[in-house]
Amino acid sequence: MPTKIAPSILSADFARLADEIAMCEAGGADMIHVDVMDGRFVPNLTFGAKVIDAVRRCTALPIDVHLMVVEPERYFDDFAKAGANVCTIHVEVSPHLDRQLARIKELGMQAGATLNPATPLVTLEEVARDLDLLLIMSVNPGFGGQRFLEYSVDKIARARRMLDAAGSRALLEVDGGITRDTILRCRRAGADTFVAGNAIFAAADPRAEIAALRNASLETA
Numbered sequence: 001m002p003t004k005i006a007p008s009i010l011s012a013d014f015a016r017l018a019d020e021i022a023m024c025e026a027g028g029a030d031m032i033h034v035d036v037m038d039g040r041f042v043p044n045l046t047f048g049a050k051v052i053d054a055v056r057r058c059t060a061l062p063i064d065v066h067l068m069v070v071e072p073e074r075y076f077d078d079f080a081k082a083g084a085n086v087c088t089i090h091v092e093v094s095p096h097l098d099r100q101l102a103r104i105k106e107l108g109m110q111a112g113a114t115l116n117p118a119t120p121l122v123t124l125e126e127v128a129r130d131l132d133l134l135l136i137m138s139v140n141p142g143f144g145g146q147r148f149l150e151y152s153v154d155k156i157a158r159a160r161r162m163l164d165a166a167g168s169r170a171l172l173e174v175d176g177g178i179t180r181d182t183i184l185r186c187r188r189a190g191a192d193t194f195v196a197g198n199a200i201f202a203a204a205d206p207r208a209e210i211a212a213l214r215n216a217s218l219e220t221a
């Protein structure tokens with residue numbers, strides 16, 4: 001699976017969102033990552049369906065929505081209508097995970113599941129074969145620009161084995177603290193899709209940074 005780079009607009013300049021997304025597209029981004037936060041599951045507030053709709057009108061790239069909200073099922077219809085392509089929910093707030101993933105697919109979106117860093121992978125074992133995307137959080141969710149939690153590398157390797165054992169073709173995505181330094185370790189552990197906010201939007205040349213991240217993921221030792 002080739003490396004996919006998903007810039008997280010959490011770190012973009014919201015006053016210039018259309019330009020920032022055009023820059024990501026021109027830089028070769030594979031999808032646009034949108035972090036939806038409710039101030040309850042995580043201590044921060046961000047976007048709702050109206051912003052997803054605005055992003056949809058700016059780009060033809062897939063929109064990868066990461067829901068950091070309690071009762072995520074309340075928003076599935078709105079995000080599907082707004083044009084989200086992937087909808088990822090947290091197991092910690094999804095007691096009926098099987099039903100919730102099925103509903104995301106029913107609405108025409110790809111179904112993703114994710115875990116906080118301290119939540120064990122075993123919580124996803126039963127649904128691994130049904131996932132379109134498994135997201136490993138490598139920071140505690142809520143804010144961009146945090147330091148990569150090194151123990152995530154081993155969790156990625158175990159997630160890779162779990163997906164392979166289930167015969168799943170899900171993308172294995174990593175989110176949090178992805179830089180030119182950390183991306184290679186994650187790729188070697190078996191991840192293929194990388195969310196990056198700060199590394200891209202705080203770079204001197206954000207457009208070039210997308211290619212730099214991709215190249216860094218491919219370097220051999």
Ligand SMILES: O=C(CO)[C@H](O)[C@H](O)COP(=O)(O)O
Nearest residue numbers: 141142144145176177197198
């Ligand atoms: O989900 C997130 C925060 O909860 C962000 O997508 C993530 O933190 C990306 O930001 P950065 O690359 O700056 O760490």
